[in-house]
Amino acid sequence: MEKPWPKTNSDVCIRCAACTAVCPVSRVSPKFPGPKQAGPGAERFRTPGEPSVDQWIDLCIGCHLCDMACASGVNISELNLIAKAKYTDEKGRPFRDWLLTHTYLFSPLGSLFSPIANLLLKSGTIRWLADSLLKIDRRRKLPRYESPTFRQWFKAHHFNSHKKMAYFYGCYTNTNEVDVAKATVEVLEANGFEVTLPSQRCCGIPMLGNGDFKGARKLGLWNVPSLLNSVRSGLDIVFSSTSCGHMIKHEYSNLLNIPGSEEVAQHTFDIFEFLRNLKEGGNLNTDFRKSSLRAAYFAPCHLKSLGIGFPAFDILQLIPGFKVDYIAADCCGLGGTFGFKKEKYEISEEIGRDLAEAIDRLKPEIVLSDCEGCRMQIRHLTGLKVLHPIQILRDAMTR
Amino acid sequence: MDIKTEVLIVGGGATGAGICRDLALRGIPCVLIEKGDLASGASGRNHGLFHSGGRYAVADPEASRECITENGILRKIAPHCIEETDGFFVSLPEDGLAFRDKFLQACEKVGIQTTLLNRDEVLSLEPELNPNLLSAVKVPDGAIDPFTLVLENARDAELHGVKILLHSEVTSLILDGDRVKGAKTKDRIRGEEYTIEASYFVNATGAWANQILKLVGLRIGMALSKGSMLITNTRLNHGVINRCRPPSDADIVVPNDTVSILGTTSIRLEDVEHFEVTPDEVSLLVQEGSKMIPAIRETRFIRAYAGIRPLFLSEEKGDDRAISRGFVLIDHAKRDGLQNLITITGGKLVTYRLMAERTSDLICQKMGRNTACSTHSNPLPGASRPAGLRERFKQFSAARGEIVCDCELVPRKEVEELLGTEKLRDFQDILHRTRLAKGTCQGGFCVYRLLGVLHDSKMLQGDSNKILKGFLEERWKGIRPILWGAAVKEEELIEYIYKGIFNF
Numbered sequence A: 001m002e003k004p005w006p007k008t009n010s011d012v013c014i015r016c017a018a019c020t021a022v023c024p025v026s027r028v029s030p031k032f033p034g035p036k037q038a039g040p041g042a043e044r045f046r047t048p049g050e051p052s053v054d055q056w057i058d059l060c061i062g063c064h065l066c067d068m069a070c071a072s073g074v075n076i077s078e079l080n081l082i083a084k085a086k087y088t089d090e091k092g093r094p095f096r097d098w099l100l101t102h103t104y105l106f107s108p109l110g111s112l113f114s115p116i117a118n119l120l121l122k123s124g125t126i127r128w129l130a131d132s133l134l135k136i137d138r139r140r141k142l143p144r145y146e147s148p149t150f151r152q153w154f155k156a157h158h159f160n161s162h163k164k165m166a167y168f169y170g171c172y173t174n175t176n177e178v179d180v181a182k183a184t185v186e187v188l189e190a191n192g193f194e195v196t197l198p199s200q201r202c203c204g205i206p207m208l209g210n211g212d213f214k215g216a217r218k219l220g221l222w223n224v225p226s227l228l229n230s231v232r233s234g235l236d237i238v239f240s241s242t243s244c245g246h247m248i249k250h251e252y253s254n255l256l257n258i259p260g261s262e263e264v265a266q267h268t269f270d271i272f273e274f275l276r277n278l279k280e281g282g283n284l285n286t287d288f289r290k291s292s293l294r295a296a297y298f299a300p301c302h303l304k305s306l307g308i309g310f311p312a313f314d315i316l317q318l319i320p321g322f323k324v325d326y327i328a329a330d331c332c333g334l335g336g337t338f339g340f341k342k343e344k345y346e347i348s349e350e351i352g353r354d355l356a357e358a359i360d361r362l363k364p365e366i367v368l369s370d371c372e373g374c375r376m377q378i379r380h381l382t383g384l385k386v387l388h389p390i391q392i393l394r395d396a397m398t399r
Numbered sequence B: 001m002d003i004k005t006e007v008l009i010v011g012g013g014a015t016g017a018g019i020c021r022d023l024a025l026r027g028i029p030c031v032l033i034e035k036g037d038l039a040s041g042a043s044g045r046n047h048g049l050f051h052s053g054g055r056y057a058v059a060d061p062e063a064s065r066e067c068i069t070e071n072g073i074l075r076k077i078a079p080h081c082i083e084e085t086d087g088f089f090v091s092l093p094e095d096g097l098a099f100r101d102k103f104l105q106a107c108e109k110v111g112i113q114t115t116l117l118n119r120d121e122v123l124s125l126e127p128e129l130n131p132n133l134l135s136a137v138k139v140p141d142g143a144i145d146p147f148t149l150v151l152e153n154a155r156d157a158e159l160h161g162v163k164i165l166l167h168s169e170v171t172s173l174i175l176d177g178d179r180v181k182g183a184k185t186k187d188r189i190r191g192e193e194y195t196i197e198a199s200y201f202v203n204a205t206g207a208w209a210n211q212i213l214k215l216v217g218l219r220i221g222m223a224l225s226k227g228s229m230l231i232t233n234t235r236l237n238h239g240v241i242n243r244c245r246p247p248s249d250a251d252i253v254v255p256n257d258t259v260s261i262l263g264t265t266s267i268r269l270e271d272v273e274h275f276e277v278t279p280d281e282v283s284l285l286v287q288e289g290s291k292m293i294p295a296i297r298e299t300r301f302i303r304a305y306a307g308i309r310p311l312f313l314s315e316e317k318g319d320d321r322a323i324s325r326g327f328v329l330i331d332h333a334k335r336d337g338l339q340n341l342i343t344i345t346g347g348k349l350v351t352y353r354l355m356a357e358r359t360s361d362l363i364c365q366k367m368g369r370n371t372a373c374s375t376h377s378n379p380l381p382g383a384s385r386p387a388g389l390r391e392r393f394k395q396f397s398a399a400r401g402e403i404v405c406d407c408e409l410v411p412r413k414e415v416e417e418l419l420g421t422e423k424l425r426d427f428q429d430i431l432h433r434t435r436l437a438k439g440t441c442q443g444g445f446c447v448y449r450l451l452g453v454l455h456d457s458k459m460l461q462g463d464s465n466k467i468l469k470g471f472l473e474e475r476w477k478g479i480r481p482i483l484w485g486a487a488v489k490e491e492e493l494i495e496y497i498y499k500g501i502f503n504f
C-alpha cells in the first residue's frame, strides 16, 4: 500500500513539554491541548482507518515554534498538519475556507476592479454578510486590492544586466502589496541584478495550513518545474515573503514530496539572506542615505523556521542613523487565514496581545516585518504603519 | 477476625475470580483470598492474546477447541474486555507453506474459521508487515484486557455477596483427618493473622499451586516457565500477528490499546517470585519480532516484563511448548484422599470461564447440589461500557479536564472516582485499575501527580517518599532492559526530576 503521508516519528518524544511551553495557542486557549499532547501524544491514539475525533487539531496555527523548541527533533507541527488534513478531509471544508485559500484565483479580478472591490471590502454590509454567512470575522479588515498589479508594472519596466536573478513574489504581493515587490526589484537592480519573473502561482501555503494537502500539492507541482527551469538556467531565486519561502524551501519536499523541490530549495533565498551573502562577499551596494526613523522589527515564525537568523535585521543596521529595535515576542497570532475565521478570531487576537504590548513599550514610528500576515496583524492590533524591511532599504538607497 | 464460609478460593487471578463469580451466581457462599492485588500473578503478566485457538490447532486440538468455544462466549459476556481485531498467521519465505496447509486443515477440524489472504491483501490490512511474506491466514484472534476481566469478575462476585480479601495470604492449612478444616491467613499490610474455616477449599494459585499443596504435604507434576515480553511505545499492528509455523519463541505480536506487545520467550525456572527479563531475551524478542514486522528493529520500547506459566506435566517432553496448555483440575479426594481440596491450574486466560465452570461443577457434585452454571450467558457487569482507544481519545477531545497521566489520557476525575468507590489498600492497586503509568513515560511524570491527588483527597497513607520509592524500584525493573535510544534520554530527564523531588 502506498503510504499516503510521509513517515513521521513521534517515538523519540521524551515528554518534556518544552514544546507546550512555547506554543502560542496553548498559552491563550485551554481548548487546544498543546503540541506535546496534540502531536506525539495523540499520535499514539490515532488509528489510520478510523475517523478523526480531535476537533481541536485545527486550532494549531502552524507557527512551527514547537518544532524549534523540541530538542528531540519531533516534527510536531507536521504531525498536527497531517492530523488536521485527515480531520478536514473527513469533515469537509466550509466554502469559507475554500474562499480564503483560493484568493489567488480571484485576486487578479479584484485588482482589475479594485475601486469597486475595495469599496465592497470596506463596506459594513459586506463585512456583516461575510461574518454571518461565511464566518469571516467582521472585526478583521479585509486586505485592499491594488492596481496595476506588480506583474503589470513589471511588464513596463526595463533593466538589463548580465547578472540575472529570478524572483518569487507571491500572489499577495502581486495584488495587495505591490510596493514590496517593486522595492525588491529596485534593491536588486541597485546591486546590478536584472530580475526575471518565472511563471508562478500561489505557493499553496494557505491551503496547506487549512489541511488541504491535495490542493497545495497541485500548486507545488505547478510551481516547481517552472522554478527548476530558472535554477537550471543558472539563476538563483529570491522571495520576499517568508511564508512563500518556507513553503518552497521546506514543505514542498518535506511534506508534499514534490519532485525537483530539493534542487529548487538549494537555490532559493530570502531576499535579505541574499543581500547578506552579497555583503559578506563585499558585493553589497551600501550607499545608503541617512535616516532618522525609529523602527521596530518583528521576526515572523516562518523566518525563524528557515533557520537563517534575522538577515533583514542585520542589513537594516547598515543604514546610517536608522534605529531599529528587535521586538521580543513570539508569533503574531494571525496564522495566515486562521485569524480571519470567526471561531478563531479571539484566539488570534489574544496571541497577538503580547506582541502588541511589546511594540507599545518600544514606541516605534514604524514597524517592519518580512511576512504579509504579520504585517496585517500588527496593523490590526496597533494601527501603526507597517512595512516590509525591503521598502525601508529601497528608500535608503541613493538613486 | 475469623471467617466461616462454604468455599474458600485461594488465588485472585482470572481463575479464582472466575470461580467465585460462578459459585456466587449459583448461590453458593464463598470467600476469595489473594496475597497481592487481583491479577497480580500470571493474570496480570501475560501476553493479552485473546486466542482463537489457532496457535494450538495443529499440536493440541483439544486445547484449541476449548479456546474457540470460549472465544465465542467471551465476546458476548465480556465485550468491554476484548478488542475484536482478528489475527493473522503469517508465512514468511523461510517458513514455507507446508505448515500453513496443515494449519488450515487443523483449524477446520477444530471449527476455527479461517480466510487465506494473499500478500497484497494482508499488507493492505497490516502495512507494517514484512513485505516479503508469502501469505497469511486470518483467524478470529483478538486482544484481551486481563485486568478488566479479572476485576469485573470479582466485582460481580462481590455484588452477589462474595467476600474478597486482598493483600492476604494463606500461610498454612489446618487438617482434620481426611479434610482440610481451615486456612491460617495473614493480612500482609496490617500483619493481622486470622483463620478461615470452610467446607471446601479451592487452590487456584496458578504457578504457586505446589506451594499451597506443600502445606498439606502434597505435590503435583508441574513445571514453571518464564515468558518475557516487550512493550512498544506505539501500536504497530492492528490485528494479532502470529508466525505460521510450529509455536516457537517470540513469534507473536499482540496489539494492546496504544501499544504492541512482543512475546514470548520460554525459560524454565524454579523461583516463582524473583525473576527478570534478561538481555538475551530482549535481543531474541527484537530479532524474531522484526522478521514479521521490520519496524520493530527501530521502534521504541517502553517496558519489559515477564510472567510465570504453570505447565502441567502429563508426560515429560523436551520442549515446554509441547506440554499441554490445557488446564488441569485435580480432585485431591480421588488423587490423595483429601476430601475437600481441589486444585485448578494451567490453562489460558481465554479459558478461565470454562476452568471456573468445571471447578464449580465439581464442587456442586461434591456438595450434592444440582445448580447449573450460568456464566456462559450472563454478561459481566460493565459489559455495555464503551471500550477502547478511540473512545478514550474521543472523551479527551470532547471534554478535557485536568489530566493526571498525559501519555494514556487518564483524567483526574477518573482517579478521584476510583478513589471514592473502591477500598484500595496499596498504591499499586490504583495503577492496576487505571491506565495510569502504562504509557510512554511509564509513570515517570504522572505518579508524583497521583500522589498530589491522593494528598488532596486525604487518602495518602504512610510515608509518600517510601511509596514513591517502591513504585520507582518496580518501574526500574521494567525499564532497565529496554534502555537505549530515546528511552535513555527520557530516563535522564525523569531521573533529574526525581532527584529534585527527593532533594538529592
Ligand SMILES: Cc1cc2nc3c(=O)[nH]c(=O)nc-3n(C[C@H](O)[C@H](O)[C@H](O)COP(=O)(O)OP(=O)(O)OC[C@H]3O[C@@H](n4cnc5c(N)ncnc54)[C@H](O)[C@@H]3O)c2cc1C
Pocket (backbone or CB within 6 Å): B010, B011, B012, B013, B014, B015, B016, B033, B034, B035, B036, B037, B038, B039, B040, B041, B042, B043, B044, B045, B046, B047, B048, B049, B050, B051, B168, B169, B170, B171, B204, B205, B206, B207, B208, B211, B212, B226, B227, B228, B264, B306, B307, B308, B309, B310, B344, B345, B346, B347, B348, B349, B350, B351
Ligand atoms: C508469559 C505468559 C503469557 C501468557 N499469554 C497468554 C495469552 O496471551 N493469552 C491467554 O489466554 N493466556 C495467556 N497466558 C496464560 C494466562 O495468563 C494464565 O493462564 C492465567 O492468567 C492463569 O490465571 P490463574 O488465576 O490461574 O493464575 P494467576 O493469575 O497466577 O493467579 C494466582 C494467584 O494466586 C495468588 N497466590 C499465590 N499464592 C497465594 C497464597 N498463598 N495466598 C493467597 N494467594 C496466593 C497469586 O498472588 C496470584 O495472584 C500467559 C501466561 C504467561 C505466563
Ligand code: SF4
Pocket (backbone or CB within 6 Å): A022, A023, A024, A025, A026, A034, A035, A038, A059, A060, A061, A062, A063, A064, A065, A066, A067, A076, A077, A080
Ligand atoms: S505549530 Fe505553533 S500553534 Fe501549532 S502546536 Fe506548534 S507551537 Fe502550537
Ligand code: SF4
Pocket (backbone or CB within 6 Å): A012, A013, A014, A015, A016, A017, A018, A019, A020, A035, A036, A039, A040, A069, A070, A071, A072, A073, A074, A076
Ligand atoms: S515533542 Fe519534543 S519538546 Fe515536545 S514533549 Fe516531546 S520531546 Fe519534549
